[in-house]
Amino acid sequence: MRQSLVVGNWKMNGSLEANRSLIEGIKQNIVSVKNAEMAVCPPFIYLQQIKDLLDNTNISWGSQDVSQQDLGAFTGEISISMLVDFGCKYVIVGHSERRSIYGESDKLVAEKFAKVQSAGLIPILCVGELLEEREAGNTEAVVKRQLDAILNLQGVASLEKSVIAYEPVWAIGTGKTASPQQAQDVHAFIRKQIATLDSNIANKVQILYGGSVKGSNAKELFAMSDIDGGLIGGASLKADDFLAIGQAG
């Protein structure tokens, strides 16, 4: 049985005051979440605040990105050792907004994935197709290409200590959720691809769904056999919504 995981990706949202009240709201009712592990990924600059607020709770935290470099003259970048300093458990890599707005390639995402693992943190690898790729019948080919970049660089064993998030780009922030069956089909495809190399790891790896998950649709998504939780954008910014999703886990 895989542990259910619900991760809030705050993206570029928040303020000291808004974060404090959001975390207090989550903490107040976290007992209502019975099965899922809950985690939040704030903007880098708030990691210390979130660490202070979440220390000694069972809520985890992580970052939304990391540099592929170790240290030095890389203006604006954040290294993995810095994320270790702030107690991060998870690091999101390859989010579609990083891929599409900032031009991150499959190769760069694989390098970031490797960097996260080298420090003993857990990468959350995002994969997913654009609307035109789905309409052209290329969903599986795109997801396979994104996954293969990791397998080629790091090997299948690397997936044992990682999380995969399937996020169809057309469902992110649009209010259009993939149907439970559409999501399940891609999750099963991902697991099957991994199983061709190692069935034990394929069975163990958590595969989250992301893209307009809300309290009202989380239960039917998470009920699918290969969906192990969610990566949540908009609905992770309100304590009640985020907790409702956690309760479905």
Ligand code: PGA
């Ligand atoms: P959304 O974002 O829940 O707002 O669609 C999900 C994500 O981008 O991780």
